[in-house]
Amino acid sequence: MIWADGPAAGEAASALRTAGYAGQLAFEPGAAGSETLATANRPAVENALPAGPGVFDVEGVNPNDPLNLAPQRFTERYTARYGAFNGLAPYAADALGLVVAALSGSSTPTAGHVRDALESTGYDGIAGRYAYSATNHSGQVADRLVIYRCRQGRWTREA
Numbered sequence: 001m002i003w004a005d006g007p008a009a010g011e012a013a014s015a016l017r018t019a020g021y022a023g024q025l026a027f028e029p030g031a032a033g034s035e036t037l038a039t040a041n042r043p044a045v046e047n048a049l050p051a052g053p054g055v056f057d058v059e060g061v062n063p064n065d066p067l068n069l070a071p072q073r074f075t076e077r078y079t080a081r082y083g084a085f086n087g088l089a090p091y092a093a094d095a096l097g098l099v100v101a102a103l104s105g106s107s108t109p110t111a112g113h114v115r116d117a118l119e120s121t122g123y124d125g126i127a128g129r130y131a132y133s134a135t136n137h138s139g140q141v142a143d144r145l146v147i148y149r150c151r152q153g154r155w156t157r158e159a
Helices: 006-018 054-060 066-082 089-104 111-119
Strands: 049-053 122-124 129-131 145-151 154-157
Touching: 066 089, 089 111, 089 122
Parallel strands: none
Antiparallel strands: 049 145, 122 129, 145 154
């Protein structure tokens, strides 16, 4: 398991392959962006398995599903603006959206009120659905997470 994002994940994979490691590589969601697939890293990253939200492969989703529209638009706009997709971008957008939702639902924006609002607000974001509670602070619901595999320099849905 390589816990690094962007180009560092690809560089770590290359270093492992150079050192002789031939086993399966797995990445955290932040690695599933275009930067990890840089040309120099592609051979080392081939067949690697990151898990993440469905936004990483918008071509492999049903375009008529309303839950897919925001991720598709986000990916298209992000790639058009920055030239490459960063696997952490959906989470950054969702963090901002969650805070805005919590603040708009609170008449007093203190830390306690924002926490209470987050714990009682469901949120459909770019990276998936969030449902926080007093006992669940990870928030992301697993129903929109996907396993990917790098095939020929692209992230494709595995499961």
